[in-house]
Amino acid sequence: MGKLISEFKEFVMRGNVMDLAVGVIIGGAFGSIVTSLCNDVIMPGISWIIAAVSGQDFTNPETGQLDFSKATQVLNVGPISLGNFAAAIINFLIMAIIIFAMVKAVNKLTSLAKKPEPEAEPTTKECPFCFSEISIKATRCPHCTAMLEEAAKAVKK
Numbered sequence: 705m706g707k708l709i710s711e712f713k714e715f716v717m718r719g720n721v722m723d724l725a726v727g728v729i730i731g732g733a734f735g736s737i738v739t740s741l742c743n744d745v746i747m748p749g750i751s752w753i754i755a756a757v758s759g760q761d762f763t764n765p766e767t768g769q770l771d772f773s774k775a776t777q778v779l780n781v782g783p784i785s786l787g788n789f790a791a792a793i794i795n796f797l798i799m800a801i802i803i804f805a806m807v808k809a810v811n812k813l814t815s816l817a818k819k820p821e822p823e824a825e826p827t828t829k830e831c832p833f834c835f836s837e838i839s840i841k842a843t844r845c846p847h848c849t850a851m852l853e854e855a856a857k858a859v860k861k
Contacts, residue, residue: 717814726803733799740792744785 715721828837834848844851 717810722807722810726807729803730800733796737789737792737796740789744788748784 831845833850
């Protein structure tokens, strides 16, 4: 049972699973913005334009100006609801901030769980004469054939 739980934990903590979950959540929240834009902003405007083109008179007889309230009553559509659209955007931003905080916390937890790997010993060094990369055990550079200082000191002793 413990092995199954650890395998499940490893599956869930993989990067692509978390990315997919975040994408689905953010996509759903963005879908509500698009729905609100269509229902609350674009469609009332289009309905009003269609009715105006079809010959309906939406002028106020007293002022002679267009009367949007009369248009919405005749068309049976609500007025352009920028407030609903703004609320959808704010909801999206709040959700995005919460998801960001959750992903940041999960990343912090996974980085704490991982043990740092010890740094490996270097296996190469640079020749001081030709600046080629050579084996750390080399006493003579295979590129320029120069005797290296460490080897020269060892030979003198």
